[in-house]
Amino acid sequence: MYDEFASPRIIRRLGDPPQHRGSLSGDSCSDVFELSDGSFAVIGTDRTEELDAQLPADAARADYERIVVITRDTLLRAKRDIPDA
Template identity: 45%
Template sequence: MSQPWDADPDAALTRRLGKPPTELGTTGGRDGCPDIWELDNGDIAVIGRDLTAAYRTGLPYDVTVGEGERLVVIPRATLLSAKADLPDA
């Protein structure tokens, strides 16, 4: 069975959504930068801490992290700063 959606590894980062991590104070430099980007195909890339292993056993019954997927965590400020860049529908 094919998946209804799959990530395109050839899609390019085109536009940051929200403020840069340096402006939000969520990074100590270039490394470890939580961020949200729109790709040229309209998909969204999220850069955060991989906490898949920490959350895997406590996920709600209807949540799964599939093979090849990771659960990433970003600061609340990162997502809130992106709100103005996201369409309502």
């Protein structure tokens, strides 16, 4: 039975694991995951302070949101696993 108030679970990684993208230790590296509620989770570097003032006029960030940067390679490798719809 689906519980709409339950926290989403990580279903799968999108793209290659960090070790396949050149991370020597695999301890910390950008990553993208699909969640059980259909949303996506991203592990990246918090660059909110640096980039917040550069957001376009039609973009906004809530206090609880962060601007997270992932490598180009991480996103390109995840692209093949991102559903079209």
